[in-house]
Amino acid sequence: MGCLPFSEALYRDLQQRGLDAGDLWSEPDRYGRKERWFRNSEALEDDLRWLISVGVLRREVDGQGLTSRFRLTPLGRQLLDEDPAILQRQIPVLDRLRHSLRRHWPL
Numbered sequence: 001m002g003c004l005p006f007s008e009a010l011y012r013d014l015q016q017r018g019l020d021a022g023d024l025w026s027e028p029d030r031y032g033r034k035e036r037w038f039r040n041s042e043a044l045e046d047d048l049r050w051l052i053s054v055g056v057l058r059r060e061v062d063g064q065g066l067t068s069r070f071r072l073t074p075l076g077r078q079l080l081d082e083d084p085a086i087l088q089r090q091i092p093v094l095d096r097l098r099h100s101l102r103r104h105w106p107l
Helices: 008-016 021-026 041-053 074-082 093-104
Strands: 057-062 065-072
Touching: 008 065, 008 074, 021 041, 021 065, 041 057, 065 074
Parallel strands: none
Antiparallel strands: 057 065
């Protein structure tokens, strides 16, 4: 979670209510960290899908099926509640590299 460009506000809002990917894209000042923001909406969706694949986020479901809204999973809540400073810590360069490699070339 610390390697991605999302702020704590994003995770807290996802914990309290679902958010639409379009809402996230339109509010980089609220949901992004200062380092960088996404060059396009597809890159944003890629990071959201990554958080789904590791079990931190899930897509909301309504009577019609999956929606474009996301929510925090119980695992994501547990990570934030057990270590509130998880997003403020500096991530070492080697850990960032390992994260990137694992994302793009999973074993």
